[in-house]
Amino acid sequence: MPLPRTVAFAVPKDVHLLDLAGPAQVFSTADDVLGGDVGGAYRLAYVSLDGTEGVVSHQGLPLAVRPDWPALSARDLVVVPGWRVGGRSAARPLSAAAEAALRAHHDRGGRVASVCAGAFALAATGLLDGRRATTHHDVQDELARRHPAVQVVRDVLFVVDGRVATSAGIASGIDLALHLVAADHGPAVAARVARTLVVPARRNGSDPQASAMLRHRDHLADLVHRAQDVLDARFAEPLRLDELAGLLQVSPRTLTRRFRAATGLTPLGYQQELRLERAAGLREQGWTQDAAARAAGMADARVLRRLRTTSMHLTE
Incomplete structure (x- = not known):
């Protein structure tokens, strides 16, 4: 049996809980579906995007995340969940250590993904330059303005461009995670995960990367x-x-x-x-x-x- 893939969540300060918990639940449930007790498919890790010992979510929940990045291979995935924006700018300074870690993982052949405002962290590394990407509809204009090299795709649930994936945020992170599970293990596994989580089949959007299993279950x-x-x-x-x-x-x-x-x-x-x-x-x-x-x-x-x-x- 192949070793499980690591899914490392690079958790920012003021993270929205659902941006983090939704995709994490999908990968955790996929691990259960595929037999987590005998090796499983995914191993989840949580690291602070800002290099701190622990972060506090926007909803006030303290999260115990590690300050240092785990060892990652080309098989693994890094996910940057979004943070609370409100009426403020979605852009945030990205530490040199976080930028280097994200770029190094992609350079070695790994996948990176974002949920909601997490797209701004990927954009700050240059990984979105020349690529199609999306983010929450409230901050799409800001992403396009601050990063003109990014091809912002509006009003879709998620976009996958090579080994870089971005989602619109909040619950759409679940849709993206289901797509990634389907890419790794096939639509049957993704269907079982979706049914276990009792998630709606398709809510809106017309992104061509959306799972056929989800698209036709409504x-x-x-x-x-x-x-x-x-x-x-x-x-x-x-x-x-x-x-x-x-x-x-x-x-x-x-x-x-x-x-x-x-x-x-x-x-x-x-x-x-x-x-x-x-x-x-x-x-x-x-x-x-x-x-x-x-x-x-x-x-x-x-x-x-x-x-x-x-x-x-x-x-x-």
Whole structure:
């Protein structure tokens, strides 16, 4: 079993609790889902962004975070949660030690992410220069004004640009964390985490990096949810429509009709979206097109390219 990934939260003073706790809960629950008692998938660490021993949240809760950064590898993730802004500037001075740690982690191949005003910390390092990024709608204009090299994407839940991810803040940090779990372990695991946390499927936004599993779960059709549970777990298998319908004890025609009414897709179309998303996540991690295609249940890179082209035409 591979070693768990470290998710290091670089916690600022006056942090908003949900900016921190939401993503932390997602990764912790994913660890439970994947068997945290036998190695697990994620190991969480908390470090002060400002190098202090402990911080106090905006909500007044003291947090015991370490002043020094843990040892990190290219497999690991650093998340900078947001802080209370109110009517003030969202920009804050970033210590030389924090800037060096964030840049060094990205330079060695690691991923970095932010929630809400945490985007300003990433921008201060230069890691957002030339990249697409987002932040809370109240401070999008300030981010664009202070950092003109950043391509600010407005009014979306989150943006992933290579190994740098940013989210709009507050509860959208959960959406981003679910996407990252799906990229690491597939949509079936992310679906189990989402259901465990009882989070809404999709609330708003149209970011193309949003999880297909979340995008098409915004309905109340129990039959379709059960079909999606099967597809989420077995999307890489050659699962026939009649086999899926048999598992659910309905006819293929009934399943297709109800599935389309609830999601706008056929079961096959949903399965193909899951495969494309999984392949894209693996490509972000450096897999070849052929390897990513096969891991996602496709014969080779040619099938992946054909499905991607078909998907693009359907959304135009």
